[in-house]
Amino acid sequence: MLSLLIVLELCFFQCLSLLLWLEERYETVYTRHPGFQKGSKPLLAVDNPFPMELPENLVGEKWAFVQLPFSAVKEEISSLDTNLVFGASLDLDLLGIEIDDKTLIPGLAVASSRAKPLAAWMNGLEVCSIEADLSRARLILSVGISGRYIYATYNKTPETTSEAEAWEAAKKDCGGLHFLAIQGDLDSDDCVGFWLLLDLPPPPV
Structure with missing residues (x-):
């Protein structure tokens, strides 16, 4: 049970880190690219x-x-x-x-x-x-x-x-x-x- 909790916490930590990295990457890299188009549909759109x-x-x-x-x-x-x-x-x-x-x-x-x-x-x-x-x-x-x-x-x-x-x-x-x-x-x-x-x-x- 304890090992399962550790795995779940690790997965959540990795997902959270990835989301924060993508957000930072968007602000510092993608928006400065010559081909950047503000308002375009995200490639990683998540269904809601x-x-x-x-x-x-x-x-x-x-x-x-x-x-x-x-x-x-x-x-x-x-x-x-x-x-x-x-x-x-x-x-x-x-x-x-x-x-x-x-x-x-x-x-x-x-x-x-x-x-x-x-x-x-x-x-x-x-x-x-x-x-x-x-x-x-x-x-x-x-x-x-x-x-x-x-x-x-x-x-x-x-x-x-x-x-x-x-x-x-x-x-x-x-x-x-x-x-x-x-x-x-x-x-x-x-x-x-x-x-x-x-x-x-x-x-x-």
């Missing part, structure tokens, strides 16, 4: 399919938009090393993200009476990001290269729309950084699953 229904084993019972200071996020990440909590982190040094410990990081807390099995199932996916689809009042979970699921829905009101907009704005202020926490109860301070996530657009090449 319509989101699918979430498998029943991944459905939580309650959820809420939340925020944690970065210091608390780092504490949750450190708990991943004890193997008592499911989840994954990011190499913030590789990403060049520097955040003050007091900065509030937006996240999504999901509660379930079967929190541990839910977290275990989620751990089998390469969870990438969560975004609020404001027009359809739902949350979209992105996994792997192009997998997308309808993770949750909510009643569309001025209040819920404003909350979702504020959550997306907070993500943008943190460079796309956010998290997913799975708990037995929304009022609990303990997580059984914690994923540090990032909105990372595909390279424009």
